[in-house]
Amino acid sequence: MNETPLTKVHRAHQAKLVDFAGWLMPVQYTGVLDEYHAVRHGAGLFDVSHMGRIDVSGQQAESFLQWVSTNDVERLGVGQAQYSMVCQEDGGILDDIFIYKTGQAEFLVCVNASNRIKILAWFQKYQQEKFPQVVIRDQSEEFAQLAIQGPFSQALLKKVLGSEVDRLKPRQCLTLEKDGFSGLLSRTGYTGEIGYEWYLPAEEAQQAWEQLLKAGENDQVKPAGLGARDLLRLDVGYLLYGNDMNEQTTPLEAGVEWVVAWNKSPFQGQPALQQQKEQGVVRRLAGFEIMERGVPRHDMEILKAGETVGKVTSGNFSPVLQKGIGLGFLPPTLCEEGTLVNINIRGKHVPAKVVKPPFYKRQKS
Numbered sequence: 001m002n003e004t005p006l007t008k009v010h011r012a013h014q015a016k017l018v019d020f021a022g023w024l025m026p027v028q029y030t031g032v033l034d035e036y037h038a039v040r041h042g043a044g045l046f047d048v049s050h051m052g053r054i055d056v057s058g059q060q061a062e063s064f065l066q067w068v069s070t071n072d073v074e075r076l077g078v079g080q081a082q083y084s085m086v087c088q089e090d091g092g093i094l095d096d097i098f099i100y101k102t103g104q105a106e107f108l109v110c111v112n113a114s115n116r117i118k119i120l121a122w123f124q125k126y127q128q129e130k131f132p133q134v135v136i137r138d139q140s141e142e143f144a145q146l147a148i149q150g151p152f153s154q155a156l157l158k159k160v161l162g163s164e165v166d167r168l169k170p171r172q173c174l175t176l177e178k179d180g181f182s183g184l185l186s187r188t189g190y191t192g193e194i195g196y197e198w199y200l201p202a203e204e205a206q207q208a209w210e211q212l213l214k215a216g217e218n219d220q221v222k223p224a225g226l227g228a229r230d231l232l233r234l235d236v237g238y239l240l241y242g243n244d245m246n247e248q249t250t251p252l253e254a255g256v257e258w259v260v261a262w263n264k265s266p267f268q269g270q271p272a273l274q275q276q277k278e279q280g281v282v283r284r285l286a287g288f289e290i291m292e293r294g295v296p297r298h299d300m301e302i303l304k305a306g307e308t309v310g311k312v313t314s315g316n317f318s319p320v321l322q323k324g325i326g327l328g329f330l331p332p333t334l335c336e337e338g339t340l341v342n343i344n345i346r347g348k349h350v351p352a353k354v355v356k357p358p359f360y361k362r363q364k365s
Contacts, residue, residue, distance in 0.1 A: 004049035005144045005202040009209055013223055021114035023050040025226055032227035036319055039191055039232055042220025043150035045212055046229060051145055052116030053199060054123065055137040057106040064131040065099060065107060068123065068268055070251060072261035076101040081171045081186055084259050086119060087269030091250040091276060095119050096241055100173050100186060108139075108184065108199065112241045116140060126268075143183065144205035148212065149195030149232075151362075152219050157196055159215040160208070161185070168196070176200070181208060190229060192236030193362055234325060235318050237287055237357025243298060244285060244313045244327055252276055253329070255285045285313065286335040287357040290324030290343065294350040301344040302328050302352075309334060312343065318359060324352075325359045 002023045010017060015026035026047065028035060038044050056065060065073040071084035078101050086094045095115040100108040111119045120138055127134045148157055157165045161178050165185070168174060173186035181204055189195030200208060213221060230240070239245055245254045250273060252260070260273060290296060296315030301308045315326030326343070334341065337356050342349040 002050070004047055005205040006047045006049065006209055009206055010047065010223075015223070015225060018226075020226060021050065021112075023113055025050055026223070028225040028227045029223045032225070032231065033319055035222055035224035035228035036231050038220055038222040039150040039193060039224060039228060040320055041151065042222070043148060043152040043156050043216060044191075044222055044224030044228065045209065045216075046147040046149065046224050047144075047209070048147050048197070049144040049202075049205070050113040051140075052111040052113060052119065053139045053143050053145065054109045054111060054116075054120060055106065055139050056109055056123070056134060057103070057137075058133045058135045059105060060131040060133040061105050061107055061135075064123075064127065064134045065109070066265055066267060067130065068126055069097065069099065070260045070267060070269070070273075071099070072264045073099060073101075073107075074264065078103060079172055079174060081173055081188055085251050085256070086122065087251070087267075087273070088247060089269060089272065091252075091269045091272035092247040093241075093245045093249050093251065093254065094122060094247060096239065096245065096256075098188060100184065102173070102175065102184060110145075110197075110199075114242060142202060143199050144202045146198045146200070146205070146208060146212070147189055147191075147195060148198065149189045149191040149224075150193045150221075152216065152221060153193070153195050156212060156216045156219065156221055157185075160211050165196075180204070190238055191232040192238075192358065192360060193232075231316055231319065234314055234316055234327075235320060235358065235360040237327065237359060239285075239327075240314055250276060250281075253281050253283055253285065281332060283310070283329045284332050284335050285327055286330045287355050287359065288326055288328065288341065288343070288352045289321075289355050289359065290326075291351045291353055294343065294345045294348070295324045296326040296343045296345065296350075296352070302330060303342040303344055303349055304334060306349075309341070315343075320360055324350075326352075327357070330354070
């Protein structure tokens with residue numbers, strides 16, 4: 001079982017540790033709901049060091065990423081980030097990724113823990129075949145990754161890292177050198193709240209974790225685990241690889257066509273995606289909310305007029321909305337907002353209504 005640089009710290013905080021994609025990770029500390037509300041109303045501190053971190057540099061770095069990802073990397077300036085997909089030739093999603101432009105010819109690519117080895121091999125294959133001037137380095141073990149999320153996250157980080165934190169707007173990043181800390185700080189996250197992700201050398205992780213918790217001890221700042229993280233991301237309709245998408249799913253089917261830059265230079269999977277766009281998809285990921293008591297779960301049947309028309313890919317009870325919510329694939333004709341369906345919850349056909357995510361939107365200050 002792989003361990004992050006913070007596993008000892010999690011044990012000291014009495015975290016419940018579980019196997020997640022081959023990593024020993026905290027699923028909760030004081031409780032999933034307690035940590036969920038801390039993020040919605042204060043701030044939560046997550047260890048997400050299990051994620052993969054791949055450095056892509058060299059003269060052909062930008063051209064390489066243009067080829068292997070769906071979004072338009074040429075639009076990034078130094079200090080900017082974008083969400084994207086890596087697709088195979090048939091358009092199936094190998095992973096959803098974040099790309100950070102850290103220098104004129106240097107990028108950091110954050111990938112899912114379960115896909116790190118696969119994406120690294122994919123990158124190396126095309127580096128060797130098409131982009132020999134690209135240098136690819138797996139930095140996953142050299143760096144830790146913290147996510148600081150919630151309305152107090154900016155004030156919390158300023159206490160530890162200073163006023164430079166104020167410079168960051170959404171999807172921006174900056175290089176750090178401050179009071180013994182370093183790395184890359186980005187204004188990104190997976191919770192729907194204002195938040196940051198800090199990529200820092202593994203040896204600095206424990207001190208950073210403890211300083212952040214100490215700085216926030218009077219402001220509802222708490223360590224948070226994967227249980228709260230999953231609830232938070234579903235509230236805002238963020239996709240989870242392996243549930244809401246996989247190699248048999250395309251970005252068009254997953255409802256994220258906005259990450260496909262149709263007008264850029266050719267990229268892997270483009271012909272297949274273009275054909276699908278012209279012909280139309282036969283299924284599409286849709287959001288729904290339960291209209292009675294009931295909690296939808298992964299793999300439950302979605303029904304229309306008693307017939308199975310799809311399956312739930314992600315589902316749970318939203319604490320902030322006080323209702324069951326979920327995502328699932330449906331025929332396009334059933335994806336219109338307001339369409340009524342049923343979810344088969346342990347044999348009971350519970351009514352639900354198709355809605356457009358996000359289910360929850362944070363209050364803008």
